[in-house]
Amino acid sequence: xxxxxxxxxxxxxxxxxxxxxxxxxxxxxxxxxxxxxxxxxxxxxxxxxxxxxxxxxxxxxxxxxxxxxxxxxxxxxxxxxxxxxxxxxxxxxxxxxxxxxxxxxxxxxxxxxxxxxxxxxxxxxxxxxxxxxxxxxxxxxxxxxxxxxxxxxxxxxxxxxxxxxxxxxxxxxxxxxxxxxxxxxxxxxxxxxxxxxxxxxxxxxxxxxxxxxxxxxxxxxxxxxxxxxxxxxxxxxxxxxxxxxxxxxxxxxxxxxxxxxxxxxxxxxxxxxxx
Amino acid sequence: xxxxxxxxxxxxxxxxxxxxxxxxxxxxxxxxxxxxxxxxxxxxxxxxxxxxxxxxxxxxxxxxxxxxxxxxxxxxxxxxxxxxxxxxxxxxxxxxxxxxxxxxxxxxxxxxxxxxxxxxxxxxxxxxxxxxxxxxxxxxxxxxxxxxxxxxxxxxxxxxxxxxxxxxxxxxxxxxxxxxxxxxxxxxxxxxxxxxxxxxxxxxxxxxxxxxxxxxxxxxxxxxx
Numbered sequence: 001x002x003x004x005x006x007x008x009x010x011x012x013x014x015x016x017x018x019x020x021x022x023x024x025x026x027x028x029x030x031x032x033x034x035x036x037x038x039x040x041x042x043x044x045x046x047x048x049x050x051x052x053x054x055x056x057x058x059x060x061x062x063x064x065x066x067x068x069x070x071x072x073x074x075x076x077x078x079x080x081x082x083x084x085x086x087x088x089x090x091x092x093x094x095x096x097x098x099x100x101x102x103x104x105x106x107x108x109x110x111x112x113x114x115x116x117x118x119x120x121x122x123x124x125x126x127x128x129x130x131x132x133x134x135x136x137x138x139x140x141x142x143x144x145x146x147x148x149x150x151x152x153x154x155x156x157x158x159x160x161x162x163x164x165x166x167x168x169x170x171x172x173x174x175x176x177x178x179x180x181x182x183x184x185x186x187x188x189x190x191x192x193x194x195x196x197x198x199x200x201x202x203x204x205x206x207x208x209x210x211x212x213x214x215x216x217x218x219x220x221x222x223x224x225x226x227x228x229x230x231x232x233x234x235x236x237x238x239x240x241x242x243x244x245x246x247x248x249x250x251x252x253x254x255x256x257x258x259x260x261x262x263x264x265x266x267x268x269x270x271x272x273x274x275x
Numbered sequence: 276x277x278x279x280x281x282x283x284x285x286x287x288x289x290x291x292x293x294x295x296x297x298x299x300x301x302x303x304x305x306x307x308x309x310x311x312x313x314x315x316x317x318x319x320x321x322x323x324x325x326x327x328x329x330x331x332x333x334x335x336x337x338x339x340x341x342x343x344x345x346x347x348x349x350x351x352x353x354x355x356x357x358x359x360x361x362x363x364x365x366x367x368x369x370x371x372x373x374x375x376x377x378x379x380x381x382x383x384x385x386x387x388x389x390x391x392x393x394x395x396x397x398x399x400x401x402x403x404x405x406x407x408x409x410x411x412x413x414x415x416x417x418x419x420x421x422x423x424x425x426x427x428x429x430x431x432x433x434x435x436x437x438x439x440x441x442x443x444x445x446x447x448x449x450x451x452x453x454x455x456x457x458x459x460x461x462x463x464x465x466x467x468x469x470x471x472x473x474x475x476x477x478x479x480x481x482x483x484x485x486x487x488x489x490x491x492x493x494x495x496x497x498x499x500x
Binding site for chain 1 (some may be wrong): 347350364365377378381425
């Protein structure tokens with residue numbers, strides 16, 4: 001019973017960690033694809049395009065430049081929509097565009113770059129695609145803090161619950177403890193089996209936590225697989241790295257050890273012998 | 276071996292249980308502490324085995340002052356005593372063998388030595404055939420013999436027994452006393468608290484306690500058979 005309690009209790013912050021790890025993974029992937037889209041005037045000349053490209057290449061903040069001519073953009077759109085758009089639209093409505101990846105997400109630096117680009121002749125509009133990533137990152141940091149806070153609270157709960165169980169066990173073994181003390185057992189000797197019990201509780205609880213998390217990942221991915229087939233998106237819920245699972249088990253065993261040590265020591269000390 | 280010098284013992288809010296006790300127990304002696312209920316016999320034994328500390332005075336055991344002994348040294352000291360309690364203090368969820376093996380477990384003795392020693396101790400008290408039995412199935416006398424086996428298994432230099440025959444009929448009481456005499460014969464110091472002296476042909480020392488004071492000290496006495 002105690003093992004199940006530990007397992008489920010540790011599951012809550014661990015599941016939070018799993019979610020945050022996955023969200024972080026997504027945010028990191030998106031960060032590399034973050035772009036500024038520069039849409040050019042419709043009647044822009046080749047020289048002006050070359051001049052803008054040269055300006056972009058000179059800028060240190062620019063990591064990658066991709067120029068998309070309006071004709072290619074138009075073809076792509078038609079292919080993607082899979083309909084004869086050209087039949088209803090008389091002329092290509094899309095402009096030529098530069099899509100640039102940046103080295104930074106620093107708002108001030110990006111603003112300076114946009115101000116600089118805004119002054120160049122031939123640029124119609126500039127769109128920043130990376131702002132929401134910043135917001136996502138802030139949300140993730142808050143999420144991480146919440147998980148840490150929740151984990152700290154639940155660790156205290158576990159310390160109390162395991163400690164109380166061990167205290168009740170010392171009462172169950174009161175006679176044995178008393179006799180052992182009378183015939184020369186040290187407190188450390190008497191405490192030892194209770195500490196082993198605490199460690200085993202932690203180990204069992206940790207294994208249950210891992211089992212629940214692994215099962216959750218399998219179930220979620222099975223559900224996501226169905227979504228993939230419907231929407232054609234490529235989302236996979238990633239499992240935690242193995243080292244995290246090791247940390248969870250070690251943490252659970254450590255909690256078991258600490259709470260049983262404190263509880264057994266206090267109970268044994270309080271036990272009056274040979275009345 | 277054990278010397279009490281002006282030892283007093285009292286508990287908060289109660290009158291002194293032991294007053295100005297002076298006594299000496301030599302190695303290999305058989306000592307009876309006698310007196311009526313509440314005379315302080317159990318307290319005297321508790322002080323002797325470091326289960327309690329005196330309120331004043333000093334108790335010297337082999338040049339070690341038990342009144343000033345550190346808490347962490349007490350378990351090691353207790354291993355040198357064989358303790359037998361009036362209520363046996365057996366573990367009723369363990370069989371006879373496991374009960375006797377407990378002090379050796381505490382001493383971290385190997386399994387082979389433990390087996391050998393436990394069987395020897397059970398044989399000494401004539402309980403070897405009942406090693407697998409649970410203590411609850413034994414008679415009162417057998418339970419007391421089992422408690423003696425547990426006390427002697429670690430080969431202590433002193434055996435301390437608190438009213439070991441109090442709940443036994445005459446036949447069993449005599450049997451138990453004979454076991455103690457046999458240990459004294461091989462050099463073990465035996466201290467027994469009792470209401471009344473047994474009739475036996477042995478040498479012993481007696482301390483008579485009356486309301487916390489030793490009333491009379493009888494030296495080595497040889498009782499006629």
